[in-house]
Amino acid sequence: MTIAVRYSAARTLDTAPSHGSPPGPGEVELAPAYVGICGTDLHIFHGDMDARVQTPAVLGHEMSGRVVRVGPGIEGWQPGDAVTVMPLRWDATCPACRAGHQHICQHLDFIGIDSPGAMQQRWTVPAHTLIRLPDSLALDRAALVEPTAVAVHDVGRAGVRDGEKVVVVGGGPVGILIALVARAAGAEVRVAELSAHRRRLAEELGLTVWNPAEDDMPTLLREWTGEAGADVSFEVSGAAGGVDTAVDVLGVRGRLCLVAIHPRPREINLHRFFWRELTLVGARLYDRSDFEHAVALVADGTIPAERLISKVVPLTQAPAAFEALESGGDVMKILVDCTDASQGAAA
Incomplete structure (x- = not known):
């Protein structure tokens, strides 16, 4: 059994058991390592996006982790691969998609807002969302690839x-x-x-x-x-x-x-x-080339990701981390360690 952080109403987060299922065709199961809390997550926490978010909702889209299982027909990925996720699922049929602007699909599923996100110990996503990470890049730093x-x-x-x-x-x-x-x-x-x-x-x-x-x-x-x-x-x-x-x-x-x-x-x-x-x-979101460029910038140190990480907390302390960010203070980026459900660590 694994744990997930769930949003149920304004300023209400909890941790609860989650039950994974084998990845289906075109899907990959991941073990998230680190998940960043971003401004959009705070908007959800405040209740500003209740008309869009279906509760209980698992939040989180700034992540790094590793492949656990691959679904039928998946090639090019195997357990242990280090990845991040471009959390976009588009319909490929709307006018925006047909014009080549899939990242702002008129029926976009932003994974982590419109569908379950990464703040859990097992997460199944479409294989097309995966972005490969270099083995040399630490997974805590890689959580800043999405922003x-x-x-x-x-x-x-x-x-x-x-x-x-x-x-x-x-x-x-x-x-x-x-x-x-x-x-x-x-x-x-x-x-x-x-x-x-x-x-x-x-x-x-x-x-x-x-x-x-x-x-x-x-x-x-x-x-x-x-x-x-x-x-x-x-x-x-x-x-x-x-x-x-x-x-x-x-x-x-x-x-x-x-x-x-x-x-x-x-x-x-x-x-x-x-x-x-x-x-x-x-300017909204990104495409695959933006993600690939971002991986290179974080990996070569152009983006000093470690300097932007203020704190790392275990999964069970994620609700308190949202409150800490909401109150302001001397914090920049807080990461949730999904591999650790008991103890936090300073970054």
């Missing part, structure tokens, strides 16, 4: 080019990953973040950070860009003030990439879009 793939997709959607000036508004896990991926693409990057803990971590990673509450950002921006403004901004804060900042920092024909989930409509300065011929692009 890194988000950042890779975001930077690609924004069209970041070598030498461009980029402002990332919001220095949480995804914001920091976007900043690191953009820097690896040759951009000059600034991160705007209110939290002292997050600013300190970003600075330790070699990023230049602005505090919107205290710094004279207009002056800093003029000095940095020669009064031109930034080429690209990323809104990752999810706050109304973050939207304003992401618009205000852009120069003529700048591009704003919207990454954060905004649960309610926001006002936006459309006159500035008109006056400076700005562009707004949305």
